[in-house]
Amino acid sequence: DAGVTQSPTHLIKTRGQQVTLRCSPKSGHDTVSWYQQALGQGPQFIFQYYEEEERQRGNFPDRFSGHQFPNYSSELNVNALLLGDSALYLCASSFSSGPYEQYFGPGTRLTVT
């Protein structure tokens, strides 16, 4: 049973560019959440998707947007990249009936230069 997968593993972008990160949830899970983890910090909640809709959002600007597809996979898009966007981006999946039991992928490490 495949767990949560994310791609790419690493990414280097330049300030002002746009980036798309991808996530496939654990088999059977229908809810996907995205987090940003800066070095030495805990993950910060960006948003959560269920039934292709953004269900909840954390304190992140509109430059951060997402999408969920009918097969429950998800994308995170970040526009107009800033140096401060450099972080590990984590995707987590769960059942909608148990959103607190979230299973994380390995993350995508984004470096903005």
Added chain:
Amino acid sequence: QKEVEQDPGPLSVPEGAIVSLNCTYSNSAFQYFMWYRQYSRKGPELLMYTYSSGNKEDGRFTAQVDKSSKYISLFIRDSQPSDSATYLCAMNYDMRFGAGTRLTVKP
């Protein structure tokens, strides 16, 4: 004041020791409490999940929640070098995380 406070450590203990990890929080509405383990350059791994107050045990791990004090704990018995990682507490629906405590268990 941060919503979730967690001592970042680092914490170093000898193999076989009992480890106590703690978080405090300010929002009395929090109902769900989770503990995650994160190895270097990996995603967090769910260890324990509890609802409301009380204790929950799973093997060498025990999670405690004291809602009256807004205080949660994770105890690790008979700690092993493989337990060396960062431990993160998280709370509620949108997963408010603590900053994590770095634990090293020395052989």
